[in-house]
Amino acid sequence: MKKVTINSVATYAGVSKKTVSRVLNNEPNVSPATREKVLKVFKELDYTPNPIARGLARNRSFIIGCLYDNPSKSYITRVQSGALEACHKHNYNLLIHPCELRGEALIENIEHLLTTSRLDGMVLTPPFSDSEELIAFLKKKNIHFARVASAIDDAESISVRSNDEQGAYEITEHLINLGHTSIAFIKGHPDHSATEQRFTGYQRALAEHNIAFKSHLVAEGNFSYHSGADSAKAILDLNPRPSAVFASNDYMAAAVLKLATQRQLKVPEDISIAGFDNAPIARHIWPGLTTIAQPVEEMTRQAVEQLILQISDEQTPVYQATLEAKLITRESTAKPSC
Amino acid sequence: MKKVTINSVATYAGVSKKTVSRVLNNEPNVSPATREKVLKVFKELDYTPNPIARGLARNRSFIIGCLYDNPSKSYITRVQSGALEACHKHNYNLLIHPCELRGEALIENIEHLLTTSRLDGMVLTPPFSDSEELIAFLKKKNIHFARVASAIDDAESISVRSNDEQGAYEITEHLINLGHTSIAFIKGHPDHSATEQRFTGYQRALAEHNIAFKSHLVAEGNFSYHSGADSAKAILDLNPRPSAVFASNDYMAAAVLKLATQRQLKVPEDISIAGFDNAPIARHIWPGLTTIAQPVEEMTRQAVEQLILQISDEQTPVYQATLEAKLITRESTAKPSC
DNA sequence: CCACACTCTGACACCGGTGTCATAATGTGG
DNA sequence: CCACATTATGACACCGGTGTCAGAGTGTGG
Numbered sequence: 001m002k003k004v005t006i007n008s009v010a011t012y013a014g015v016s017k018k019t020v021s022r023v024l025n026n027e028p029n030v031s032p033a034t035r036e037k038v039l040k041v042f043k044e045l046d047y048t049p050n051p052i053a054r055g056l057a058r059n060r061s062f063i064i065g066c067l068y069d070n071p072s073k074s075y076i077t078r079v080q081s082g083a084l085e086a087c088h089k090h091n092y093n094l095l096i097h098p099c100e101l102r103g104e105a106l107i108e109n110i111e112h113l114l115t116t117s118r119l120d121g122m123v124l125t126p127p128f129s130d131s132e133e134l135i136a137f138l139k140k141k142n143i144h145f146a147r148v149a150s151a152i153d154d155a156e157s158i159s160v161r162s163n164d165e166q167g168a169y170e171i172t173e174h175l176i177n178l179g180h181t182s183i184a185f186i187k188g189h190p191d192h193s194a195t196e197q198r199f200t201g202y203q204r205a206l207a208e209h210n211i212a213f214k215s216h217l218v219a220e221g222n223f224s225y226h227s228g229a230d231s232a233k234a235i236l237d238l239n240p241r242p243s244a245v246f247a248s249n250d251y252m253a254a255a256v257l258k259l260a261t262q263r264q265l266k267v268p269e270d271i272s273i274a275g276f277d278n279a280p281i282a283r284h285i286w287p288g289l290t291t292i293a294q295p296v297e298e299m300t301r302q303a304v305e306q307l308i309l310q311i312s313d314e315q316t317p318v319y320q321a322t323l324e325a326k327l328i329t330r331e332s333t334a335k336p337s338c
Numbered sequence: 339m340k341k342v343t344i345n346s347v348a349t350y351a352g353v354s355k356k357t358v359s360r361v362l363n364n365e366p367n368v369s370p371a372t373r374e375k376v377l378k379v380f381k382e383l384d385y386t387p388n389p390i391a392r393g394l395a396r397n398r399s400f401i402i403g404c405l406y407d408n409p410s411k412s413y414i415t416r417v418q419s420g421a422l423e424a425c426h427k428h429n430y431n432l433l434i435h436p437c438e439l440r441g442e443a444l445i446e447n448i449e450h451l452l453t454t455s456r457l458d459g460m461v462l463t464p465p466f467s468d469s470e471e472l473i474a475f476l477k478k479k480n481i482h483f484a485r486v487a488s489a490i491d492d493a494e495s496i497s498v499r500s501n502d503e504q505g506a507y508e509i510t511e512h513l514i515n516l517g518h519t520s521i522a523f524i525k526g527h528p529d530h531s532a533t534e535q536r537f538t539g540y541q542r543a544l545a546e547h548n549i550a551f552k553s554h555l556v557a558e559g560n561f562s563y564h565s566g567a568d569s570a571k572a573i574l575d576l577n578p579r580p581s582a583v584f585a586s587n588d589y590m591a592a593a594v595l596k597l598a599t600q601r602q603l604k605v606p607e608d609i610s611i612a613g614f615d616n617a618p619i620a621r622h623i624w625p626g627l628t629t630i631a632q633p634v635e636e637m638t639r640q641a642v643e644q645l646i647l648q649i650s651d652e653q654t655p656v657y658q659a660t661l662e663a664k665l666i667t668r669e670s671t672a673k674p675s676c
Numbered sequence: 677c678c679a680c681a682c683t684c685t686g687a688c689a690c691c692g693g694t695g696t697c698a699t700a701a702t703g704t705g706g
Numbered sequence: 707c708c709a710c711a712t713t714a715t716g717a718c719a720c721c722g723g724t725g726t727c728a729g730a731g732t733g734t735g736g
Contacts, residue, residue, distance in 0.1 A: 005692055016716040021694060029714055048449070048479075051456045052393045053692035056721050061390055062454055063401075063433070073618065077411040080434060093455045095401070095433050096418060111386070116400055117431045118389045141386070225622055251622070258624040280411065284563055284589070285623050286596040343722055354686040359724060367684055391722030394691050683732075690725080695718105702713070 004047045013041040024049055055118070060311075064304060065095045065119040067110075067128045071224040072251060074279040075296060079125050079148070082300030090308045095119065101127045101191055107137050114141070121145060121307045123300065127191040129159075144311050146303040151193030158310065159320045160303040164194045167292035167325035168201025171274050172246060174290070174327060176209045179335050180244040180272060182217065186231040186256070188248035189222040198248050198276060217242055221252050228252025232259040236271075243271060243336040250275035250282045253289050257332065268334035278328055287331030294325045342385045351379040362387055393456070398649075402642060403433045403457040405448075405466045409562045410589060412617040413634060417463050417486070420638030428646045433457065439465045439529055445475050452479070459483060459645045461638060465529040467497075482649050484641040489531030496648065497658045498641040502532045505630035505663035506539025509612050510584060512628070512665060514547045517673050518582040518610060520555065524569040524594070526586035527560040536586050536614060555580055559590050566590025570597040574609075581609060581674040588613035588620045591627050595670065606672035616666055625669030632663045 002008075006024075010017040015034060022030045023038040030038075041047070055061045066083050070076055080096065087094045095117060099109050113119070121144035128134055129150030135157065138145045146158035175183050185202050188195035199218075206213050216238070219231035228247060232255050235245055247253035253275030260267055267273055267287055275282055278293035306319040340346075344362075348355040353372060360368045361376040368376075379385070393399045404421050408414055418434065425432045433455060437447050451457070459482035466472055467488030473495065476483045484496035513521050523540050526533035537556075544551050554576070557569035566585060570593050573583055585591035591613030598605055605611055605625055613620055616631035644657040 003692095007692075017693080018695090018716060018718095019714085022715090025694085029712095031714060034714080048453055050394075050692055051452075051454055052390055052399055053721090054694075055390045056388075056394050056692080056723085057694040059721070073411050073415040076415055081436075084434070084436065091454050093433050093435070093451070095431050096422070097431070098419075098422065113431070114389075115386055116389055116429050225618070254622050258622065261624045280563070281619060281622060284592050284596065284619060286599040341722095345722075355723080356686060356688095356725090357684085360685090363724085367682095369684060372684080388722055391691090392724075394693085394722080395724040397691070677736105679734100679736090681732100681734080683730105685728105685730080687728085688726090691723090693721090695720080697719105698715105698717085700713100700715075702711105704709100704711080706708095 004045045006047075006049065009038065009041050009045060009047050012045060013038050061118040061120050062092050063095050063117065063119055064092050064307065065097050065113065065117075065122040066125070067097050067099065067122055068125040069099060069101050069127060070125065071222075072249065072277070072279060074281070075277065078296040079123075079300045082297035083123055083304045085297070086301045086304035086308065089305070092120070092308060101131060106131070106134060110134065110137065114143070119143070120311050123148060123304055123307060125149065125300070126194060127189070130191070130193045144307055146307040146310075148299050148303045149194060151197065155320070156318060158303060158306045158318055160299045160306075160323065161321075162294045162299060162323045162325045164197035164294075164325065165201040165204070167276065167294070167327070168198040168246075168248075169205045170201075170325075170327050171276070171290065171292055172202045172205035173209070174329070175244045175246065175272060175274060175333060176205060176211065178244075178272065178333060181211055182214075182240070182242040182244070183211075184217040184219065184235045184238070184242040184245045186219045186221040186228060186235070186245065186247040186252050188252075190220075192223070195248060202246060221248060223249050223251065225251040225255050228255030229259060232256040236260060236263060236265070241271070244274070244333070245271065246274045247276070249277045250279040250289055250291055253291070253332075254281050254285055257285060257287075257289070268332050269337050272333040272336070274333055282328075282330065290330050290333040291328050292325045293328050295323050299323055342383045344385075344387065347376065347379050347383060347385050350383060351376050399456040399458050400430050401433050401455065401457055402430050402645065403435050403451065403455070403460040404463070405435050405437065405460055406463040407437060407439050407465060408463065409560075410587065410615070410617060412619070413615065416634040417461075417638045420635035421461055421642045423635070424639045424642035424646065427643070430458070430646060439469060444469070444472060448472065448475065452481070457481070458649050461486060461642055461645060463487065463638070464532060465527070468529075468531045482645055484645040484648075486637050486641045487532060489535065493658070494656060496641060496644045496656055498637045498644075498661065499659075500632045500637060500661045500663045502535035502632075502663065503539040503542070505614065505632070505665070506536040506584075506586075507543045508539075508663075508665050509614070509628070509630050510540045510543035511547070512667070513582045513584065513610060513612060513671060514543060514549065516582075516610065516671060518580075519549055520552075520578070520580040520582070521549075522555040522557065522573045522576070522580040522583045524557045524559040524566060524573070524583065524585040524590050526590075530561070533586060540584060559586060561587050561590065563589040563593050566593030567597060570594040574598060574601060574603075579609070582612070582671070583609065584612045585614070587615045588617040588627055588629055591629070591670075592619050592623055595623060595625075595627070606670055607675050610671040610674070612671055620666075620668065628668045628671040629666050630663045631666050633661045637661055 129147035221227040275291040282289035467485035559565040613629040620627035
């Protein structure tokens, strides 16, 4: 079975390959008759154009790379889903590249990626969207990129984020309004800018409601379920025990819930628990977790869409947006019983 | 900033581009002096070879496509993780392409994918690994592919699966050995071959232990949490209520657990619950779910590894393997209390 | 000192498309 | 019927690498 190229089609149809190319790309200035003829040969020969050759000629791969390093599988799939939506809309495809921020050599890793696969652009998700080093490297290499949920201020590059600080403020305020005054907090991974932002929101809510911040109520997590379990132990062992726990994401909140349940504590009667992200697990467990829903898909979709616009037209103004996070109230939070 | 190509390097280093190409690919027959010189110019000019041009010349893209349509995010990420491991080992990259088996036009969708991105091969995960139509299409197009968890018997194509029937048998037997005789079953999505296999394992275990199969104990799910919740309602409403539920995956099992807990039923005292897959949620909830662990990453890793071998050398014998699934006992199953 | 093998290098075609430009064919208005 | 604009088509270079092959340079054994 011989390969069918544009040349075979051209010969077979009795036209030049440029004309075949015109038909392929729906260019004008092809007579209807010729177009028909060529299209018929496409069918007959079962011709599929070679995207690589096209890519070489146009200096495009039509592939976007997606960088992430995140323990949350639901976050990753939401990112992928938003990115794919934008990609497919513009006939791009998505190549995934999970890697470690603190790996021995992030830059070398990315350099190798670019050697093995030409990418027209890259979407950076946390913590990469906050890596000054990586951003400098991409700029130097003239690689287009878009930042998702990045805290870095850089007017030159595309950025779509959500308001983490405000979300954390609102959920903390929600607990305060219920009557909680002793609210523990579990921090996220220190490499993620969201960690600091959520912590700030928590502190601001306390301050604005005249509740003294107590550092012994703060546990250091890293967004993983496991770290949540460790933090849960430390918090539930406190005496007096806080009446509420706000974990920086739902997995850690789920870990608190699990340990509380194991210890025969009733949630939310004995202790209220709040999370962040509105991951699927938040509604897959009982009681469902009060949390903050972030438009992860939408952030990524917008970021990739703008990235593709920028690739197609360098003149596109740099897009920067902040989307709203939204409080979702479920059964895991209530008035303190005492 | 001008583009640095192999030509600029060649001119700058005072050698032919073929020699530069030799250095790039670590080919023999380059004098150490020349090699050094060229390598130095690489650094000086900050040269990165163009993978697209290389791809065109070699007729390779070094990209594997991954097809899936699965509601379980943990399954997807495990698949991706296994596939990536194999890809990176061989300097390949992974392009993801979720799509719908029952979408209006699967074949057109894939055809379009191949028009926008040349893939050296594809990994098919369920339910695509069971689609005769897709497999016929890929064969016709001469696209290499590997099947993961496929029930189709096709000695011509790579296949790595795990023993679902046996896993379902063992977990059912585990329940029977605990003393359960009334065991409800929640089926998975009808498009997935695993659904039928797990169901068969359940039935075989009942039969071999002389327990009559009762069709009213079987609910139709589709692997989604939501379908599990519906099935849970049907099962928990039964009178008499079965003493155990075996759901075809962990998400559906989690839904049963949640509803049972909401109804004040104690798990496992009042009702035992078992799942399948050993998804993260199985250990993130309380009580933890007894389930079957499948080597999803390993299956995919092997499939992709063999796929790449086949791409590099058509003579490679077709690899077919069946890996073992393993029973994981957690707190959600125990002796029936009555 | 010569025949022969082996190492090193470059010229050139080629991969399968797209962009530019010249030219042929057709249409239009005066 | 002609000058001129417009449409349709193809020749050819080019994208940035790799494969083939010829030839120059070097080494070895008889």
